[in-house]
Amino acid sequence: MAEFKLTLPPMGEGVMEATITGWVKNEGDHINEDDIIIEIATDKVDSDVPSPVSGKLIKKLKSANEICKIGEAFAILEIEGEKTQEETSNSSVKEEKSVIKNVEEQEVISTLEKPLQTSYSQEEITSPIKEKEEIISTKDKFYSPLVKSICKEENISQAELETIQGTGLGGRITKEDILSYIKNRTLNNVTSPITEIQQSKTINTPVTISSGSDEVIEMDRMRKLIAEHMIASKQTSPHVTSFVEADVTNIVLWRNKNKDIFFKKEGEKLTFMPIFVQAIVKAIKDFPMINISVNGNTIIKKKNINIGMATALPSGNLIVPVIKNADQLSLSGLAKTINDLANRARNNKLKPEDIKGGTYTITNLGSFGNIAGTPIINQPEVAIMAVGAIIKKPAVIETPQGDMIGIRHKMFLSHAYDHRVVDGALGGMFVKRVCDYLENFDINTEI
Numbered sequence: 328m329a330e331f332k333l334t335l336p337p338m339g340e341g342v343m344e345a346t347i348t349g350w351v352k353n354e355g356d357h358i359n360e361d362d363i364i365i366e367i368a369t370d371k372v373d374s375d376v377p378s379p380v381s382g383k384l385i386k387k388l389k390s391a392n393e394i395c396k397i398g399e400a401f402a403i404l405e406i407e408g409e410k411t412q413e414e415t416s417n418s419s420v421k422e423e424k425s426v427i428k429n430v431e432e433q434e435v436i437s438t439l440e441k442p443l444q445t446s447y448s449q450e451e452i453t454s455p456i457k458e459k460e461e462i463i464s465t466k467d468k469f470y471s472p473l474v475k476s477i478c479k480e481e482n483i484s485q486a487e488l489e490t491i492q493g494t495g496l497g498g499r500i501t502k503e504d505i506l507s508y509i510k511n512r513t514l515n516n517v518t519s520p521i522t523e524i525q526q527s528k529t530i531n532t533p534v535t536i537s538s539g540s541d542e543v544i545e546m547d548r549m550r551k552l553i554a555e556h557m558i559a560s561k562q563t564s565p566h567v568t569s570f571v572e573a574d575v576t577n578i579v580l581w582r583n584k585n586k587d588i589f590f591k592k593e594g595e596k597l598t599f600m601p602i603f604v605q606a607i608v609k610a611i612k613d614f615p616m617i618n619i620s621v622n623g624n625t626i627i628k629k630k631n632i633n634i635g636m637a638t639a640l641p642s643g644n645l646i647v648p649v650i651k652n653a654d655q656l657s658l659s660g661l662a663k664t665i666n667d668l669a670n671r672a673r674n675n676k677l678k679p680e681d682i683k684g685g686t687y688t689i690t691n692l693g694s695f696g697n698i699a700g701t702p703i704i705n706q707p708e709v710a711i712m713a714v715g716a717i718i719k720k721p722a723v724i725e726t727p728q729g730d731m732i733g734i735r736h737k738m739f740l741s742h743a744y745d746h747r748v749v750d751g752a753l754g755g756m757f758v759k760r761v762c763d764y765l766e767n768f769d770i771n772t773e774i
Contacts, residue, residue: 382406601661635685
């Protein structure tokens with residue numbers, strides 16, 4: 328008999344830890360391969376963790392409501408035979424590598440020589456072209472390409488690097504370790520512009536003291552991470568927002584005519600969102616430099632068009648499921664995909680892969696009765712479109728017989744973009760092109 332440590336597997340891009348919400352199995356239970364062991368919750372989705380092997384659960388290493396990091400052991404199984412943990416883990420790593428080969432080419436998976444399971448965020452991508460990169464080892468320490476790249480930019484010597492205490496698995500130096508070291512080193516010497524911004528933010532943040540009658544509400548983990556993501560986006564990207572008002576009368580008339588037919592035929596609701604997404608996809612094909620991300624001083628032009636769809640949750644939090652390869656879907660296909668993602672988001676049924684890989688995001692402010700807004704870019708994308716409420720307005724209509732006043736359905740489009748790489752001309756032309764596609768929507772389109 329041998330012992331096997333169950334570790335928390337990768338949960339998707341940007342997820343580094345999860346909270347164990349419950350145990351499905353108890354100590355002493357026999358576990359079959361693929362049996363669910365624990366239920367977990369991350370800042371993005373809830374999920375179950377199955378066992379990769381069969382055996383007997385002999386010890387729980389984590390309790391319910393306790394946080395477990397990716398790659399950290401949460402239980403020990405007693406398994407048949409004398410196969411060691413390392414041999415079994417190596418087998419799992421080989422299977423994982425075959426899956427890794429199918430990820431998008433902009434993702435970089437750094438594989439340790441030892442069988443550690445880990446996950447890296449989009450921010451840690453250092454080479455969008457390579458399928459994978461080896462972790463470099465020096466004097467029994469491992470340094471990821473990201474860490475080495477940061478060291479090169481900040482002129483950190485090898486000797487200096489070896490003095491840093493790592494907090495990662497096996498003592499590995501993480502991105503946070505190296506950035507923390509740089510920050511402390513900078514404070515002891517000359518303050519950099521970034522550090523000045525951070526210091527100013529800390530100093531100028533007002534301290535609120537609650538009175539006895541106030542209710543103090545602790546932010547949940549998801550809200551904290553959303554807050555951090557929004558602040559990071561504003562600090563990373565200089566936001567510019569362009570506005571265009573679109574006449575969507577044809578779209579409103581078309582939907583009114585087809586929504587009941589579509590529901591009877593497909594059992595799905597027909598909303599305006601598929602039409603908005605389709606118009607954005609067409610505009611991206613016309614202006615592909617909107618479908619990019621920034622990596623240092625380089626621009627990554629994305630091959631796929633994956634549209635993120637900001638979705639409000641019943642809890643009041645926000646999540647962005649992604650419509651993969653939106654350019655390959657028909658209007659009917661977009662409607663079904665959008666409904667599926669929205670329903671699973673609101674019922675906490677999204678999978679980790681449902682929220683990764685977005686290249687451009689749309690958010691519907693109109694669903695809350697707002698006519699316009701200035702959305703924050705969903706990093707590492709460089710632009711986001713907000714669609715406002717559709718409102719009836721008197722408008723000038725041009726006809727062969729002359730101008731006339733009529734009642735039209737109007738809607739504002741708000742396009743926020745990263746001015747580091749998207750100038751006003753491109754940002755403005757893009758939102759105007761989306762407007763053109765919406766205004767010229769064919770009322771005879773078949774669904």
